[in-house]
Amino acid sequence: MPYTAEISRTNPGCFIFLVDQSASMSDPMVSGERTQARAEVVSDAINRLLTELSVKCAKEEGVRDYFHVAVIGYGHNHVGSAFQGALAGRDLVPLGEVANNPARVESRTKKVPDGAGGLVETSVQFPVWMDPVTNGGTPMTRALGYADSLVANWVEAHPSGFPPIVLNLTDGESTDGDPTSAAISLASHATADGAVLLFNLHVSGSGGTPVTFPDTEEGLPDTYARLLFQMSSVLPSHMRSYAASQGHRVGETTRGFVYNADITSIVEFLDIGTRATELR
Amino acid sequence: MxxxxxxxxxxxxxxxxxxxxxxxxxxxxxxxxxxxxxxxxxxxxxxxxxxxxxxxxxxxxxxxxxxxxxxxxxxxxxxxxxxxxxxxxxxxxxxxxxxxxxxxxxxxxxxxxxxxxxxxxxxxxxxxxxxxxxWVQGTDLLTWIERHRQDTAAVRALADRFLAVARDLEDHGIAHGDLQHGNILVAADGTLRLVDYDGMYVPALKGVAATENGHRNYQSPRRTAADFGPAMDRFSAWLIHLSLVAVATDAGLWTQLHDDQGEYLILSEADFTDPATSLAWPLLLGHPDERLRAEAERVHGFLGQRCSALPRLTAAAVPPPASRTGQKRTKRSPAPPVAAGAGAPAPAAPRTPGTPTGRAIPAWMAGRVGTGGTAVPAAATATAGAGAAPGSSATAGPAVTAAPAAVAPFAGRRPADLLAAATAVLGTAAPGVLTVTAAPPQGFLPLAQGAALLASAAAIGLGRRRRPEHRSARRHVRGLRLRARELKDPAEVHRRLEQEIQKLDQTAAKENQASDKRIKSLQTELRDGLARITVDLNRRTDRARKRQAELPAREQRMINDALAPEIRAHIEKKLRQTSVHEARSLPNMGAKTIKALTDAGIRTAADFTGVSFAQGPGTGQRAAYFVLRSGMHVRVPGIGEGRATTLAGWRQSLEQRARVSAPATPSGPALSRIRSEIATLRAQYDGEVRQAEGKAQQDRDALQKRVADERQRLTSERQQRGVEAQRKRADLLRRQKQLAGAQTERARVAGELSAARTDTRRTLGVGRYLRFLVTGR
The missing domain is CATH 3.30.200 (Phosphorylase Kinase; domain 1)
Structure with a gap:
């Protein structure tokens, strides 16, 4: 059965984040109660995802290298590592090293429930690996090509492992042509455990209701959203089960696509150590 | 709680x-x-x-x-x-x-x-x-084994403790659900703690659904949620016990089978799901240790069984190890000869021959080395301890017992001897013969004769040295010379031997480590190699499979394509058979109208395909045109929008009816052509898939064979190395022990050496050899 390979230090997984850093990402969008630039929403999502992955893979002695992670930015004349600080310029980095090297740890104020029905303002530590950048066009096709070469090397070196997961975070407005064929080529790489998984997080100002893991493009607000939906891989069955256990309605054709909603929960879809189980 | x-x-x-x-x-x-x-x-x-x-x-x-x-x-x-x-x-x-x-x-x-x-x-x-x-202060099982794997007794004790925990659980109808290295902690006193009770079964939870199926590297592939119950730990319990027993028996197995980054002990999921390609099973099932082999066989046998059918892990199910039941063994077999025959002077002599002794100068040497005096009994003690035959003379050193009593004379001529004799005879005679038959230059004979004699002497010398009697005598002399040298400075020699033993141990350990690593890397090689074959196979068969899946739709399309002209012809025929006169039954359709139609060339329903309308000039009325089969639009006098619509509807309904009665399947030949074409394609795709699968299987078999062969070779080399090292070690130890009683021994060896030399010269001299060549005695 595909997508059941063990994820461990001897069989590490590969996570590639593609981050849209084009000028259009400076446009605002409504996220929760406040309005934020799309780029900020996306960099927050990446930083949270990296924290989430690190906590998920933390053991007594520290964060284990269950994954190797790349954060690739694409924007003005540039496709390459978006890490800042000690990891700047690097592509795939073992997770333990990622966890130990955020560019900085910010103190953010946050209102949290005080347990007695009220809210209280506190500060929370927020590790940051990348800041929002917005500049120039959206070379998404090139970015997918970049991921393609990383992935090709990875599957060559890890032919029996869990297939790489590529998560593209974008507003969808590719400026270097239709990215569909690049996406198909990327998703055609495979290990013995299955083909590469390409997921998309679409941040958009088009409004409409946030959508998480849809099984049809109907109801998506614009052509960008539909294009990204079509590019996204169908969720493997055990991931569907987790999505279902988190309250999402899923079916056979549910895809790894999220529109204007939180995608951090995708980390919970990954099984480490135990067998991929069909939850209920 | x-x-x-x-x-x-x-x-x-x-x-x-x-x-x-x-x-x-x-x-x-x-x-x-x-x-x-x-x-x-x-x-x-x-x-x-x-x-x-x-x-x-x-x-x-x-x-x-x-x-x-x-x-x-x-x-x-x-x-x-x-x-x-x-x-x-x-x-x-x-x-x-x-x-x-x-x-x-x-x-x-x-x-x-x-x-x-x-x-x-x-x-x-x-x-x-x-x-x-x-918070439990303890070390997780994996880390604990890493640290203590060389301490055989500790690992064995832990196996017993684990067995006892499993028994406690079984006795109370409890099962942990996820027994694995991370959930088993070893406390400072060596007792175990179980943590993580999320998946635990207790009798009160009977009938409740499982929440998890445990760690993949510890569970039977057949375990499912339905196994939630008191027996669900059995596979993992046996597995963990087997792993501990294996490490206690042969710490090298840990290096061979455990990956330092691996989330398993010595066996992992692939060994359960695909035992045929596993490298671990052959090592365990073919291990020289009988007890380990027996337990491995049991656990191996559990692979195909339902979890609930497995027996509980109990002490009785495991044959007791020989080392822990010394008393029983003594009862079963008579006392070993060493203990019986060692004689009076050595009540504390080691029981097992060849047991490695301490590295420092042994106690028996302290105060004796270089002091002379009472060396003889010490030598006897050492001899008994080294396992000499019962009753062997206490004064005779081991080297002496092994040596021949006297030098054996030549016996039994072999072809090599005859060759030596012939060479000598021929060589000696050759120059004379040549001088007679040929006419050599002056002064040839003396020179040639001299050379020939030398050659003959060499042939005889070579022949003598190659005699087994001579060889064994020389070996004997060499051994004695070595002993004599050793006895000059026994303490120094002891140190040197000690170093040699250490070096031997180090070399053996290093070589073993290298081959263990190689065995481990073979597993990765096999896993990745098999995966690459699968990836390649998937790539090859993907296209064929996709096309295969499209075949039914393709068949339908072909049938439709074949049917279309037949349906068209059928409709045409039906329409042609319907004269416009039949339209008279329609309302408001008189003979005049029909005549106008036939005048315009529309005699049957097949003569027009429909009607169209155009705004007439001036009047608000729309004019009706009949579309003929040629595509021409004609006006029929007297037929306006109303009648035209009616006629179009009439024709439409005729066509509809004809379509219903049209053939649903193509004619026999057409259909069988389509079917055979599809069958050909299906066979072609099947063939492509089968061919790719066949090739993949060949590749898999070849890879598996190569890896298995290399594994086999490494294992047997390792065993040979072990035997060889053991032999060398025993030899060195023997020589070390013989150093005892150095003084007397030295004199004795010197005497024996000179006797042996003389004896060799006398018994195996050139003269004797010549006589032997001639007489055979």
Whole structure:
């Protein structure tokens, strides 16, 4: 059965984040109660995802290298590592090293429930690996090509492992042509455990209701959203089960696509150590 | 142990809710004063990671944090990240069952005290349950084995302790559900603790659904949620016990089978799902140790069995190891000859011959080396200890017992001797013969004769030296010379031998390590190689499979294409058979109208395909045109929009009816052509897939054979090396022991050496050899 390979230090997984850093990402969008630039929403999502992955893979002695992670930015004349600080310029980095090297740890104020029905303002530590950048066009096709070469090397070196997961975070407005064929080529790489998984997080100002893991493009607000939906891989069955256990309605054709909603929960879809189980 | 109730039921009602993630908890725990209600936790301090805030230890269902209360008590706080159904009721049942255990009746204090707090932690604006457990000081099983694997006795003791824990669980109808290295901790006193009770079964949970199936590298591939029950630990229990027994028996197995980054002991999921390609099983099933082999065979036999059908892990099921039951062994077999025959002087002589002794100068040498005096009894002691035959003379050194009593004379001529004799005779005679038959230059004969004599002497010397008698005599002399040298400075020689032994051990260890590593890397090589073959196979068959899946649709398309002209012809025929005169039955359709139609060339329903309308000039009326088969539009006098529409409808309904009666399947030949074309394609795709699969299977077999052969070779080389090293070691030890009684021995060896030399010269001299060549005696 595909997508059941063990994820461990001897069989590490590969996570590639593609981050849209084009000028259009400076446009605002409504996220929760406040309005934020799309780029900020996306960099927050990446930083949270990296924290989430690190906590998920933390053991007594520290964060284990269950994954190797790349954060690739694409924007003005540039496709390459978006890490800042000690990891700047690097592509795939073992997770333990990622966890130990955020560019900085910010103190953010946050209102949290005080347990007695009220809210209280506190500060929370927020590790940051990348800041929002917005500049120039959206070379998404090139970015997918970049991921393609990383992935090709990875599957060559890890032919029996869990297939790489590529998560593209974008507003969808590719400026270097239709990215569909690049996406198909990327998703055609495979290990013995299955083909590469390409997921998309679409941040958009088009409004409409946030959508998480849809099984049809109907109801998506614009052509960008539909294009990204079509590019996204169908969720493997055990991931569907987790999505279902988190309250999402899923079916056979549910895809790894999220529109204007939180995608951090995708980390919970990954099984480490135990067998991929069909939850209920 | 207690389960706090109170507040609203957060879980267990069947509806799933979104639980916080590990990072959500880590964020909430940055403020224990806000996120906890429990006083210990609220005022406690949360252990921090170097960079990311509260330090988590995560599994698939929960993250665990360490909180130290103000009173210094440290707790493990388990925060759930997945909504495992009815956590609350489960933990209540588990708490009750474990609380009811009589600690005195347990083999060791393996259960860990815990408290289930329904309103444990406030995260994402909501209360979530936690399990609060006293922090267990211990080392997880994997790390423990890493550290102690060379300590055979400790590993064996741990195997026994584990067996006892398994027995405790079975006796009480409890099963842990996820026995694995991370959930088995070894306390400082060597006793075990079990942690993580999420998947635990206690009798009160009978009939409840499982929440997890345990760690993939510890569970039978056949385990399913339906196995949730008292027997679900059996596979993992046997597996862990087998692993411990294996390491205790042969620590090299750990190096060969465990990967230092691997989340398993010595066997992992692939060894269970695909035992045929496993490299681990042949090592265990073919191991020289009988007991290990027996247990490996048992566990191997469990692979195809249902989990519930497995026997419980019990001491009785495992044959006792020889080393732990010395008394029984003595009873069964008569006392070893060494103990019986060693004689009076050595009551404390080692029982097992060849047992490696200490590295320092042994006790028996202290005060004897270089002092002379009472050396003889010491030599005797050493001799007995080294396992000499019972009754052998105490004064005779081992080297002497092994040496021939006297030098054996030549006996039995061999072809080589005859050749030597012939060469000598011919060589000696050749120059004379040549001088007679040929006419050599002057002065040839004396020179040639001299050379010939030398050659003959060499032939004889060579022949003599190659005689077995001569060789063995020389060996004997060499051995004595060595002994004599050793005896000059026994302490120095002892040190040197000691070094040699150490070097030997080091070399053996190094070589073993290298081959162990290679055996381990073979497993990766096999795994990756098989995966590459699968990837390649998938790529090759993907296109064929896709096309195959499209075949039914393709067949339908071809049928439709073949049918279309037939249907068209059928309709045409039917329409042609319907004269426009039949249209008279329609309302408002007189003979005049029909005549106008036939005049315009429309005689049957087939003569027009439809009508169209155009705005007539001036009048508001629309003019009707009949569309003929040629595509021409004609006006028929007297037929306006109304009649035209009626006629078009009439024709339409005729066509509809004709379509219904049209053939649904193409004519026989056409259909069979299509069917055969599809069948050809199907066979072609099948062939492509089969061919690719066949090739993949060949590749797999070849790879497996290559890897298995190399594994086999490495293992047997390792064993040979072991035997060889053991032999060399025993030899060195023997020589070390012979150093005892150096003084007397030295004199004796010197005497024997000179005797042997003389003897050799006399018995095996050139003269004797010549006589032997001639007479054969």
């Amino acid at each position: 207690a389960v706090s109730r109170g507040g609203r039921p957060a879980t267990g009602t069947g509806g799933s809710r979104r639980f916080p993630t590990g990072a959500n908890y880590a964020e909430a725990l940055q403020h224990p004063e806000l996120c906890f209600r429990d006083p210990d936790l609220r005022d406690g301090s949360v252990r921090q990671s170097p960079v990311l805030g509260p330090k988590a230890i995560s599994g698939n269902f929960a993250s665990v944090f360490s909180v130290t209360a103000q009173d210094g008590q440290r707790y493990a706080l388990k925060c759930f990240t997945r909504d495992t159904s009815s956590i609350g009721t489960r933990y209540a049942a588990i708490s009750a069952a474990l609380g009811a255990l009589d600690p005195g009746a347990l083999s060791q204090p393996w259960p860990v005290r815990f408290e289930f707090l329904e309103q444990g932690v406030l995260a994402l604006g909501d209360w979530f349950p936690v399990v609060k457990m006293a």
